[in-house]
Amino acid sequence: MKQITTLFLLCFASSIFAQHSIEGTLLENNTNTPIAFANIYLPQIEKGATTDESGYFFLNNLPTGSYKIVCSFIGYESYSKTISIPLTESLEIFLNSSAIEMEEIIISTPFHKLQSENVMKVEQEKITDLKAKGAITLSDGITNIAGVESISTGMSIGKPVIRGLSSNRVLVYTQGVRLENQQYGSEHGLGLSDSGIESIEVIKGPASLLYGSDALGGVLYINPEKFAQQNTQTGDLNATYFSNTLGYNTNLGYKSSGENLKFLFRGSLSEHSDYDTADYRVTNTRFKEQDFKAGIGYQDSKIKTEFRYNVNNSKLGIPEEIGEQTKSKSPELPYQEITNHVFSSKSNVFFDNSSLEINLGYIYNNRKEFEEHHDGHEEHSEEEEEEEEHDDEALEAALQMKLKTFNYDIKYQLPVYGKFETIVGTQGMNQINTNYGEEQLIPDATTNDFGLFAMSHIHFDKADVQLGLRFDNRVIDVVDSFNKNFNSFNGALGVKTKIANTITARVNFATGFRAPNLAELTSYGTHEGTNRFEIGNENLTSEQNFQTDLSLEFKNEHIEFFANGFYNIVNNYIFLLPEGTFIDNEPVYNYVQDNAKLYGGEIGFHLHPHPIDWLHFESSFESVTGKQDNGEYLPLIPANSLTNTIRIENDGEKIQKQYAFIALRSTFNQNNVSQFETTTSGYNLLSAGFGGVVSLFKKDLSITVSGSNLTNKKYINHLSRLKPEGIYNMGRNISVGITYTL
Template identity: 75%
Template sequence: MKTILYLLFFVSIPVIQAQNSIQGSLTDSHTNQPIAFASIYIPQLEKGTITNEQGMFTLHNLPTGHYKIVCSIIGYETYSKTITIPATENLDISLSPSAIEMEEIIISTPFHKLQSENVMKVEQEKMSDLKAKGAVTLAEGITNIAGVESISTGLSIGKPVIRGLSSNRVLVYTQGVRLENQQFGDEHGLGLNSSGVESVEVIKGPASLLYGSDALGGVLYINPEKFAQANTNEADLEATYFGNTLGYSGNVGYKESSDKWKFLIRGSVTEHSDYDTEDYRVTNSRFKEQDFKSGIGYQRTQFKTEFRYNMNHSKLGIPETIGAQNTNKTPELPYQDITNHVFSSKSNIYFDKSNLEVNLGYIYNDRKEFEEHHHHGEEDHDHEEDHDHEEDHDHEEDHDHEDALEAALHMKLKTFNYDLKYHLPVYGKFETIVGTQGMNQVNTNYGEEQLIPDATTNDFGLFVMSHIHFENADIQIGARYDNRNIQVVNGFTKDFSSFNGALGVKTKLFDKITARLNLASGFRAPNLAELTSYGTHEGTNRFEIGDENLNNEQNFQTDVSLEFKNEHVEFYVNGFYNLVNDYIFLQPDGTFIDGTPVYSYVQEDASLYGGEIGFHFHPHPLDWLHVESSFETVTGKQTNDTYLPLIPANTLNNTLRVELDSKWMEQLYGFVKLQSTFAQNHVSLNETKTDGYNLLSAGFGATLPVLNNNLSIAVSGSNLTNKTYISHLSRLKSEGIYNMGRNISVSLTYNL
């Protein structure tokens, strides 16, 4: 593999070419007036600028080739067009007024297009919008995206669920590289903080063609914040208080860019007490988190590169029963102590009419789990019992006691992954990418307990994908081969291979109606837990037994999408049918070991089907008023008509939102949202039914000038009626423990 990387690097050394520039103007298509302070951006080059007061712009130091230019500003439709550099004439661009929010470039798909141009349906949400809706954590925030839910353990631990699929079936990308953090476990969270996150993208459906194994159910793509524009600098402070948990989060960031060099840094800290319900606080749902992000980039005409680093350290309490009622923020036993280090580099080399993209990542996941009876001595154990019954104890004593504990479970997961894509020269109507992706992963145990064995995993994949442009339609087609090799120390060696393909079509049925049809296959190799488990893990209350003879999961999904859009109305309907052969799941076998029920990993063919419906109305002339509604549904069944476990309940969301500007305030907004979750009666053999519930939330915010800088204020409230309810995807459901009650949060962001 090293030989391949060296060879690719050698052949990709760029030849020196002349520097190019483009210039142009931006005007209103109705009035022909210049549009000032609009964003001009070339996503493939990650270069941009803004128009001046006369609507003029210039971009320098551009490589030769074909690139997409995107022009956007609030109040206008986003403009996108492929241009040839060097340009022979000025770019005179007209934008059409629109009350619909401006579009962003989709990064998670390889051709980097606007969603309106994309063949594959991708959902994108800005992190600032998710926070404005009152999300306490990133895992909670993504549940505001249609078709996305979260398997939760209290407030601090959440796993993404896309159309009923979760765990290793959903791949998470951060900083452009795949995140590996022992995601097979129900109580293993993301290990990511929302600070320094620009936006979140969700691919709903098999994305194995783009990302290989573990993307069978979809991809959650976390986009980090962008560097500052050339020759500018920015700094900001953000602080948020959460009334329910008496918790807080704060972060500070700074970034600066010259013509060639870029730099950013951000640090954050978060602490929460046990969350409150109408009847009680949920004991040991408290957590602490520290996060640090940094990045450095370099760019010249034919070459750009960036290196990013993220360290996330968290201590997460694991709730079990309702016990001592207090507002301490230091987790009690049992709890997790997790440190994630994510190193990533992203480089692009531009040739005459083609370019090479090289993404490299190294993830170091250090997971410790502490539970009862793992002390250095009996005296420490007695101290812990006293500690559990104290409601008011000193913070330093907590740390002294934690130092005396030994981790019952301690695993270190070290993952190196690579992703190389070569963008061939555009040939007529064809854009084509060929690439290779792979991973080397080593898991090592250091604790007394062993959840999964020491093992090494190697992935290798090759793929090709083309986007074909016709006058009335766009077609995307591709094929891929993957191999995964798993070597268990003092155990077996397994090889899993698969060929997969995808075909998608986007076309205009009528002037305002866009149709998409996507057919794709995907696969997932069994993970180490499914192959090797034999024992009880803290918080699961079950004895799990794996099966080393499990086969690949192989699926085929059909997606159909219809979208209607004019200046004041948007309407969409998405439908999917997902057939999964050899679906792997846990099933009780009716026996007990040491009084604990035994669950075995088994396989059965299954199918999942459902979709989403959405409506967005902003009436003329009340363009500041937005009425939004969405409904999502998914059903999962085995071939014997038995329902699959952990399938989200049907949900209806209705939102009334206003957006205004005044002389004293900018970006003034307010919203009221009613989420109606229906009863989940379609449950597996080892699940119980869940009642439906309604949750009311509301919020408002604005940006105003303070000391020549902008101060943004956001106030939001969730579960305003303090409803007592239990989500079907809560891991605390079996104990009858409620989800979080009423929460009021206040957030301040000051841009320096």
């Protein structure tokens, strides 16, 4: 750390800073007409502007160096080019009209490129699009992303699954720092609200080179909303009602930016009753969530820095069986109460032709679980319910764990040398787990991570190559028990090339690793929601994998087609195996290891016939198979699915950004199950929605209406943790949402 600080000070002292500006005009390529209200953005500097009615834009307080400029507007191909600052003349940029949806900058990869320029295939979805499809929670919304599913416990608790891998094999990043909230537990959800989130990116496959241990299966990278553009301010009010849960999500936000200083804040509240099926409401799937996000930033030509804070408090019912039918929104016993505090800072220092990025994070996770402590009655008066709710608040948690995590991520981007862009860096983490409740599932322990890595992007005439190498060390120190040390070298190599003018191919080879977590090493016990007695194994070794990815994309004026395939070999795969005995009337499960392999992929088709560009036909299929070396199937592998969508988009004079869609998602039978799972029948879910933006008091009012499971189908998802009890997933739901710009 001392060497890194010295390097930083030397670079800072030896560099001569200069303040520059750029200006230019954005024009339509065929007609030379100005494009107004388009987005101009420099992703490495995180600074942008909007063109005026004459297509003119201006950006000031820019550092010396080579930076990418990205121009985007609906109905046009996104433009990307590297420019050298200072510029000697004004820019004149031409955009080509296109029915292909405009691209966004990918933040989760280190070089911040458009997806078409990326060597790695990364999926990105805007949170507004996921909510327009009727998503109730963030965990629910991510299942609309190809290759991503969720292990669910009702509607409030969900864990991301990327190509069949989940829990500690999938790393979650928020506000630029890794989120740690006891994600080893199958009944432990994300602990994040979708309010104040702009987009979600998914790296499918080992990303240990970029993020270290726990990124063996992939990364879910959650981008917070951006600050307002320079010298602007804006606010908005959002509210959504859900018919199935009789619930609502609402949030209010405001942000303002001056010449250098900027800030934002957003508060949200959600409450939901038990979700409904065609036959019954699922008892104690109700939940409440409160969330607050704030940020402050400063930027000039020398340095850009921001500090963000997020606190999320959730009270989540843990369903066990179908019981009293009620519309109450207050969870009954057993339930979880979880508070997450996420503090993060991100700073960029710009030198001549190079830059230093420093990300720091502190996550404080307080998890409480309350269990039954008295005999319940089938019927209660309102007064009795209020008294019981008050008594529950005074209960001591049967299980309480506090997880305190400090992590850092420091990257230095070297000056561009010929065809090479190169980043070197270090990442690390200090994590302390402490128990306070009368029950203890995992012991008090400290975890320390340290990693060093280097990565280069090489631009050849006909191909782009990305390669890198990394070393990691993880030390787990369990109080009064043992100390474990895990080391790993990992690498990645990828190539992107155009086979023809309309066909792009990507091939990626990557290794990843995951050290066993505390639950796998030390568990001895059970608690509400697990339905089993878990026994850890301190002799477990690290999981190590090697994955091959192949991606083909075809794009022309009318059609887009993609095919992604992967083959993932995982050595020393850790999983739970029943012992055949019982403790405290719960079946005993042991953590064991075996080699495994997963394979499959995604295929997609998008037709947007010209000149009727407002009409879209979309179809996608996703499949994954997981097996142990002995031929048995792995548990919790999602079923194959096919989604077909017809979508209409248009801009009218009175109603802007009009859209409507109808979609049919077909989930097939899951017969490839582990020895201790049951098969799951397939089902079809029909959904539809529409929306648009109108002017109200000279401000924008966005209205969305969507319906999911419109036929009120009775079904059970293979990844539902309520499946053993034969409890259905959610029935028909109609959601109505509004967003008003203040």
